Amino acid sequence: MNKKTSIKKSESQKAKKERAREIVSILEEEYPKARCHLDYESALELLIGCILSAQCTDKMVNTVTPGLFEKYPTAAHFSRADRLELEDEIHSCGFFRAKAKSIIGCATALAEDHDGVVPKTMDELTKLAGVGRKTANVVLGNYYGVPGIIVDTHIKRLSNRLNLTQNSDPTKIEFDLHKLIPEEKWTFFSNSLGDHGRTVCFARKPKCDDCAVSHLCPSAGKV
């Protein structure tokens, strides 16, 4: 049985910060191995996997990428890809025309402007085709060890349910969470909250009775 919630309606920022830290500490116990679920062996592979994962499951992306990375081992290879062929190869990930265009555009910029190396800064990453703050934070946090809040569909839903933000805009959510979560935990928090969203706090019918943070959640039993 979960502990009773004691969250005040008019919660101060200080109290919210303490609650957020408690949530992080419970997530550390619940999901000690939380990680990005895309399969990758390099920053380039993670970057391409992220571009493919928009509106698609990581599981589906992971079925497509092994063949893709064998055929196109470097940014230069991707930059020279035949667009129609690439579209066909990534067809099962959805939005294949837009994604093929982004991958070729992104790889061309990497090959021409970055010696084929995926950059390590938000500014440089978000200048690449098909790369927004979410993808940049995935690469920075999971590959380069630069902490980042990754606002995907799970973080968006759960951070609102937990009342850690009241925003729906991903960038605003990211900055709201920056103020509440210790910086060194940003990537872990993102990955573990994603795991919680996949296994307990479903979009429809979340399992509040089985939720380890229900006593810290104002939405417990109300969704």
Ligand code: SF4
């Ligand atoms: S108590 Fe329910 S709504 Fe809140 S985080 Fe847990 S599963 Fe989600």
